[in-house]
Amino acid sequence: MRYDLDQVAEPIAYKLLAATTIPRPIAWVVTKGRDGGLNAAPYSFFNVMGSNPPTLALGIMGDPKRGFKDTAQNILDTGEFVVNLVPERLVQKMNLTSADAPRGVDELAFAGLETLPSTHVAPPRIAESPVSYECRALSSVVTGPNQVVVIGRVLAVHIEDRFLLDADRAHIDTNALELVARSFGSDYVRTRDTFSLARPTWAQLTGEGS
DSSP: OOOOTTSSOHHHHHHHHHHHSOOEEOEEEEEEOTTSOEEEEEESSEEEEEETTEEEEEEEEOBTTTBSOHHHHHHHHHOEEEEEOOBGGGHHHHHHTTSOOOTTOOHHHHTTOOEEOOSSSSSOEETTOSEEEEEEEEEEEEEETTEEEEEEEEEEEEEOGGGEEETTTTEEOHHHHOBEEEOSTTOEEETTOOOOOOOOOHHHHHOTTO
């Protein structure tokens, strides 16, 4: 079966992409508006895009009637945001911040989340999150009437000390973070279910140079 995505309804395109591109890490994004109001919301169209410079991409879809929500508007207005990663123990609070709250609602306060100040940007980070990225937008591409892709430069990474195996070498106990990711619909996956696979070299595959 082939689906030509310019010939199907948007909900079908969403289902095809979201149900097959899994798992997707969750960016729990905190922003601060020009009026000083805070906003928090989770997004799963997200990933890191490189390390030189360190960058990430965040896809934000707006409501067809309400347009861009506070997160997108705040990033477009200020260029600053913090991405917090989501451990399993915080999924209920994360889910609360996904509700379609009216504009101006502080989801952090609503979900009972404490914050810590950031170093380089105005939005704070979620205190209970084991990993937070302070970001400044490099560019924003509006890809549709209610859709924007934000490319952000990561200015700082905060990692809770207890998850560092060797701070100088940046060795992290990744499984202990107990992060979750999105599957499809209301389903999530636990990222600690892993297996190892060594990346081969061309010499190993072909015998050249041996």
